[in-house]
Amino acid sequence: MRIPFTKMHGLGNDFIMLDGRSNSLPDLTSAVAAALANRHTGIGCDQLIVLEPSNTADFAMRIFNADGGEVEACGNASRAVALLHGAQARVETSGGIIELSPTKGGARVDMGPPRFDWDAIPLDYPMDTSAMPVSWDDLDTPAAVNVGNPHVIFFVRDSEAVPLDRLGPIIEHDPLFPERINVNVADIRDGTIHLRVWERGVGLTKACGTGACATAVAAIRQGLVASPATVRLPGGVLTIEWEAGSSIIMEGPATESYRGSFEWDDYA
Numbered sequence: 001m002r003i004p005f006t007k008m009h010g011l012g013n014d015f016i017m018l019d020g021r022s023n024s025l026p027d028l029t030s031a032v033a034a035a036l037a038n039r040h041t042g043i044g045c046d047q048l049i050v051l052e053p054s055n056t057a058d059f060a061m062r063i064f065n066a067d068g069g070e071v072e073a074c075g076n077a078s079r080a081v082a083l084l085h086g087a088q089a090r091v092e093t094s095g096g097i098i099e100l101s102p103t104k105g106g107a108r109v110d111m112g113p114p115r116f117d118w119d120a121i122p123l124d125y126p127m128d129t130s131a132m133p134v135s136w137d138d139l140d141t142p143a144a145v146n147v148g149n150p151h152v153i154f155f156v157r158d159s160e161a162v163p164l165d166r167l168g169p170i171i172e173h174d175p176l177f178p179e180r181i182n183v184n185v186a187d188i189r190d191g192t193i194h195l196r197v198w199e200r201g202v203g204l205t206k207a208c209g210t211g212a213c214a215t216a217v218a219a220i221r222q223g224l225v226a227s228p229a230t231v232r233l234p235g236g237v238l239t240i241e242w243e244a245g246s247s248i249i250m251e252g253p254a255t256e257s258y259r260g261s262f263e264w265d266d267y268a
């Protein structure tokens with residue numbers, strides 16, 4: 001069976017999009033997702049995104065990391081989905097309902113409200129998630145925020161100097177995080193958040209939309225920046241709006257790079 005796909009990007013974070021809204025797709029397992037995402041033997045992507053019908057929203061969006069794990073939220077892919085859909089939409093994800101509005105060259109997305117309780121992150125045991133009494137080498141006292149998916153955020157003097165390729169996997173797999181974690185390191189220069197992200201189930205990426213949301217929320221909450229916050233990642237810039245008690249609004253670009261098809265049996 002040949003399956004059409006669209007390859008899309010959000011600030012260099014790249015996605016294979018499968019559209020099963022009108023024609024149903026074969027059952028997608030983690031093994032198939034990981035095989036498609038493999039950059040050497042598959043098509044290659046950071047996340048595989050599957051659109052499906054929904055009973056509670058205009059359609060549903062499923063998200064698989066490059067390692068095949070199914071996860072709750074993906075900010076950059078949400079903007080890509082808005083571009084692909086081409087109209088406002090309420091979208092069901094396993095992290096909650098999000099609302100997409102296409103803009104010129106990208107999208108504005110209501111990502112829903114952040115959560116801060118230790119068991120909503122989730123953490124293994126109770127603690128203050130705005131200043132966690134934990135450390136890994138020189139990285140200490142992070143904040144944790146769940147924006148549909150779980151994030152830990154370290155504010156540091158120089159985010160470029162952090163050996164995130166070494167510490168990222170150690171923190172991602174620490175037993176403190178029973179569902180693993182996305183690891184963000186940020187510094188603030190001239191009112192702009194400079195962010196690098198080690199993504200759960202992927203590794204270092206050029207950008208992470210939910211990482212930008214979680215980091216901006218933590219920075220606004222600590223009074224380090226004002227809303228709207230500008231977040232600069234290696235792949236480009238996002239604008240994040242948030243005030244206490246409200247949804248997070250993310251705005252930024254998305255692009256389509258090509259359309260193609262693959263033989264399902266080659267990956268199943």
Ligand SMILES: N[C@@H](CCC[C@H](N)C(=O)O)C(=O)O
Pocket residue numbers: 013046047065071072073074075076077149150182199200201202207208209210211
């Ligand atoms: N690339 C993403 C986040 C994708 C999911 C994440 N790796 C997780 O495991 O939660 C984004 O742009 O938000």
